[in-house]
Amino acid sequence: MNMTRLADIMTVPAHTVAPEAPVSAAMALLRRTRGGALVVVDGERHPVGVFCQRDAALAACRPEGARAPSVAEIMTRPPLIASPDMGVAPAYRLMLEGKARHLVVADANGRLAGIVGEGDFLHPLGFPYRDRPGAAPPSAPPPADGPAGTGA
Numbered sequence: 001m002n003m004t005r006l007a008d009i010m011t012v013p014a015h016t017v018a019p020e021a022p023v024s025a026a027m028a029l030l031r032r033t034r035g036g037a038l039v040v041v042d043g044e045r046h047p048v049g050v051f052c053q054r055d056a057a058l059a060a061c062r063p064e065g066a067r068a069p070s071v072a073e074i075m076t077r078p079p080l081i082a083s084p085d086m087g088v089a090p091a092y093r094l095m096l097e098g099k100a101r102h103l104v105v106a107d108a109n110g111r112l113a114g115i116v117g118e119g120d121f122l123h124p125l126g127f128p129y130r131d132r133p134g135a136a137p138p139s140a141p142p143p144a145d146g147p148a149g150t151g152a
Helices: 023-033 053-060 088-097
Strands: 037-041 047-052 102-106 112-117
Touching: 023 037, 023 047, 023 053, 037 112, 047 053, 047 102, 088 102
Parallel strands: none
Antiparallel strands: 037 047, 102 112
């Protein structure tokens, strides 16, 4: 029996940001990519943190006139990191135990390989479809031939 691994479900490439980047730049990248998280990497692409929507919300709640923080000041650290070969069930348990919504995937050299979010686990853990934009459950009825509600 083949075990589903993180390599099978991870998002590649993961969107990244440098620790010294301003939070405003990270927030703009989150909006532009419509992602839930950015992996914060050092100059050698080693993950050092995660900047997620929750971190962006915390940054947005800073008092007016406060100095603009860098990503390093706001990011969640240390990131939860797993190998691409890790099975999805133990990886999901790791996320639950770590109270994280994202799991960073790193190669044997500790460099970023991808990222997995909560929704990526739906299908491999037995839910009927992946929580991806545009994904429909396999049992969804075919589209109607005419305009909705007309039967035409």
